[in-house]
Amino acid sequence: MDTDLGLWVIPLAILGGAIRVSTPFLFVSLGEALTERSGRINLGLEGTLVFGAMSGYALAYLTGSPWLGVLAAALCGALFGLLHGVICSLPRVNDIAVGIAMMILGLGLAFYFGKPFVQPVAPDLPAISFGGWSDMPQIRAALEVNVLFLIGAVLAVGLWWLLRATRIGLIIRVVGDSTDAARAMGLRPAMIRTCTTAVGGAFAGVGGAYLSLYYPGSWNEGISSGQGLMAVALVIFARWNPLACFGAALLFGGAGALGPTLQSVGISEGYYLFFAAPYVLTLGVLIATSSPTRAMTGAPAELSITK
Amino acid sequence: MSFSPLSRRGFLKGTAAVAGATALPHLAHAASGGPLTVGFIYVGPKDDFGYNQAHAEGAAAVKAIEGVTVVEEENVAETIDVQKSMESMIAFDEAKLLFPTSFGYFNPHVLEVAPKHPDVRFQHAAGLWTDGMPTNVGSYFGYIGMGQYLNGITAGHATATKKIGFVAAKPIPQVLLNINSFLLGARQVDPDITCQVIFTGEWSLAVKEAEATNALADAGCDVITCHVDGPKVVMETAAGRDCFVCGYHADQSALAPEKYLTGAEWNWAGVYTGMVQTVLDGGTIDNFVRGGLADGFIKMSPLGPAVSDAARAQFEATKAEIMAGGFTAIEGPLKDNTGSVIAADGEGFAEDDIALESMDYLVDGVIGSTS
Numbered sequence: 240m241d242t243d244l245g246l247w248v249i250p251l252a253i254l255g256g257a258i259r260v261s262t263p264f265l266f267v268s269l270g271e272a273l274t275e276r277s278g279r280i281n282l283g284l285e286g287t288l289v290f291g292a293m294s295g296y297a298l299a300y301l302t303g304s305p306w307l308g309v310l311a312a313a314l315c316g317a318l319f320g321l322l323h324g325v326i327c328s329l330p331r332v333n334d335i336a337v338g339i340a341m342m343i344l345g346l347g348l349a350f351y352f353g354k355p356f357v358q359p360v361a362p363d364l365p366a367i368s369f370g371g372w373s374d375m376p377q378i379r380a381a382l383e384v385n386v387l388f389l390i391g392a393v394l395a396v397g398l399w400w401l402l403r404a405t406r407i408g409l410i411i412r413v414v415g416d417s418t419d420a421a422r423a424m425g426l427r428p429a430m431i432r433t434c435t436t437a438v439g440g441a442f443a444g445v446g447g448a449y450l451s452l453y454y455p456g457s458w459n460e461g462i463s464s465g466q467g468l469m470a471v472a473l474v475i476f477a478r479w480n481p482l483a484c485f486g487a488a489l490l491f492g493g494a495g496a497l498g499p500t501l502q503s504v505g506i507s508e509g510y511y512l513f514f515a516a517p518y519v520l521t522l523g524v525l526i527a528t529s530s531p532t533r534a535m536t537g538a539p540a541e542l543s544i545t546k
Numbered sequence: 547m548s549f550s551p552l553s554r555r556g557f558l559k560g561t562a563a564v565a566g567a568t569a570l571p572h573l574a575h576a577a578s579g580g581p582l583t584v585g586f587i588y589v590g591p592k593d594d595f596g597y598n599q600a601h602a603e604g605a606a607a608v609k610a611i612e613g614v615t616v617v618e619e620e621n622v623a624e625t626i627d628v629q630k631s632m633e634s635m636i637a638f639d640e641a642k643l644l645f646p647t648s649f650g651y652f653n654p655h656v657l658e659v660a661p662k663h664p665d666v667r668f669q670h671a672a673g674l675w676t677d678g679m680p681t682n683v684g685s686y687f688g689y690i691g692m693g694q695y696l697n698g699i700t701a702g703h704a705t706a707t708k709k710i711g712f713v714a715a716k717p718i719p720q721v722l723l724n725i726n727s728f729l730l731g732a733r734q735v736d737p738d739i740t741c742q743v744i745f746t747g748e749w750s751l752a753v754k755e756a757e758a759t760n761a762l763a764d765a766g767c768d769v770i771t772c773h774v775d776g777p778k779v780v781m782e783t784a785a786g787r788d789c790f791v792c793g794y795h796a797d798q799s800a801l802a803p804e805k806y807l808t809g810a811e812w813n814w815a816g817v818y819t820g821m822v823q824t825v826l827d828g829g830t831i832d833n834f835v836r837g838g839l840a841d842g843f844i845k846m847s848p849l850g851p852a853v854s855d856a857a858r859a860q861f862e863a864t865k866a867e868i869m870a871g872g873f874t875a876i877e878g879p880l881k882d883n884t885g886s887v888i889a890a891d892g893e894g895f896a897e898d899d900i901a902l903e904s905m906d907y908l909v910d911g912v913i914g915s916t917s
Contacts, residue, residue: 248761248764248765251764252760252761252764255760255764256757256760259756259757259760260753260757350621354591354593357591357593357594358593358595360800360801376763376787376788377763377764380760380763380764380787381764450752450753454753454756455752455753455755455756455779455782455783456756456779456782456783457752457778457779457782459591459594459752459776459778460590460591460621461590461750461751461752461776462752464751464752464753464754466753495753495754495757496757496761498754498757499744499746499754499757499758499760499761500761500764502742502743502744502745502758502761502914503742503744503761503762503764503765504765505913507743507745507913507914507915508915508917509917510745510747510915511747514747514754
């Protein structure tokens with residue numbers, strides 16, 4: 240059997256990379272999209288992501304069950320979100336400043352509590368093989384799909400439907416678009432925003448658990464390389480639409496696989512440029528979809544950056 | 547009468563208590579401190595299964611020496627941060643011997659701090675001390691490329707696809723020498739073997755290292771090694787893709803017991819205890835120290851269960867040659883992978899040749915580029 244795919248390796252690697260790398264981006268950006276649709280920005284998700292990675296890994300190692308790890312990561316993420324939400328509900332508190340503080344707090348706590356878990360090996364989350372039909376080890380490897388990725392895909396559709404067609408979605412959107420209108424309807428904006436921030440934090444925690452429990456699948460202090468921050472930017476890129484978040488996360492994951500893959504087929508000049516591909520792509524799409532005549536479409540009106 | 551929230555007496559009492567409390571640990575510290583305090587600074591966590599762990603194991607050996615106190619700091623960036631760490635170890639811990647262990651600490655940070663403290667000795671790993679630099683600075687390193695050469699021999703025997711892979715951080719001379727040595731070792735087994743290299747661009751980027759390892763496996767490489775700070779991710783990902791692995795920096799056999807062939811490890815325990823003992827005895831460490839397998843600067847992991855008898859025999863024979871000293875891995879006739887001649891027939895660079903420390907090429911058979 241010939242296993243040398245030649246240049247076909249490139250699209251295959253982009254597909255595989257999109258599936259492997261995108262999940263943390265997906266979860267964090269879905270969480271942030273929900274939070275921002277209610278009119279608040281949580282910049283602290285990078286800290287939540289790393290703390291989720293640590294707590295997930297630690298609990299999976301201690302209990303032997305990766306799913307308990309995911310649960311722990313979600314709970315810790317929700318607590319971080321809750322704290323952010325409660326602090327921001329106080330008068331004259333800036334959510335961006337609180338977010339930056341929460342990010343540093345999350346990183347610091349994760350490094351502090353995570354020290355004893357750098358060396359042990361925790362069990363990994365299971366993956367489902369969709370490549371059984373192929374003899375090619377490359378295709379089989381690319382189509383090893385983690386369960387969390389599938390859950391994330393379902394969540395993206397679910398969240399889109401929730402925001403678009405349900406009463407809860409309407410409430411979140413009203414709170415995000417006009418505090419005054421929400422109050423007139425008898426809603427409590429601060430409480431609703433706190434809830435969406437907590438749920439968003441839980442999502443980010445799960446994204447972190449994916450990093451430490453599946454890919455790359457180990458806990459150390461350099462695990463994140465900024466996925467949490469990039470995912471917050473992806474939300475703007477995706478115009479606050481959960482379905483677009485899914486697409487943006489896939490695009491980002493796939494573009495990230497480009498650098499290593501091009502080197503592996505022998506296109507090795509200027510690899511620093513290929514590594515910048517995801518960011519160049521983001522800039523390109525933002526410029527292409529921007530408009531000089533109207534404000535950002537889809538942006539919740541109560542966001543502190545658009546007000 | 548009403549009490550003001552902060553009376554003068556209260557303030558004085560409070561500050562006196564705080565001052566007393568903060569002075570206590572210092573007193574205790576001064577009482578227990580030995581005649582020599584040694585400081586170690588690491589760029590990453592000291593339990594990373596890699597570069598920093600190797601140095602921390604050396605520090606642990608130093609701790610065991612009678613009368614020596616060891617202070618350590620991890621996760622110190624290669625920026626002005628390391629200058630602050632060194633200054634604080636000197637000012638507060640009264641350290642007289644410092645080991646800033648990361649490559650990027652040397653220039654400008656060590657070179658800037660050293661002249662201000664002529665009574666403190668700075669021992670830097672991997673730097674290149676030259677005449678004219680402060681005399682209280684020393685640089686030391688080991689010929690770990692020879693370890694990668696031995697890795698390559700086990701890889702050459704283990705590979706079925708005749709393609710081996712290397713995940714590299716940055717194209718600096720030490721890394722390039724490791725890549726070249728890995729391939730040349732494998733080519734001692736079969737001259738048709740090629741080595742695919744992928745640069746990640748940074749010393750520690752978990753996701754990119756995993757992606758690079760997957761890309762190597764996709765390209766058909768079936769033995770993979772690396773030169774990044776923490777090889778844990780590469781080892782686990784490669785073993786997960788059913789590839790054999792060769793370790794680097796420290797022993798990673800626990801991460802992939804079935805797939806681990808061998809590994810090139812640092813052996814800082816012997817080196818560091820020797821240097822500290824020299825200082826304790828009132829001697830001076832040489833400014834420029836290098837050593838290899840024979841000098842106990844590096845060691846090899848025990849051979850794994852997948853290593854064949856033929857591989858074991860060739861591994862042991864080559865290891866004995868290297869132990870004799872002056873081994874030449876970069877030997878002519880040899881071209882780089884762009885076709886330029888590196889060494890003509892009969893020429894070569896022995897392991898202690900200083901020219902190897904400015905290597906800027908990948909040898910013929912390595913698929914990859916230095917820029």
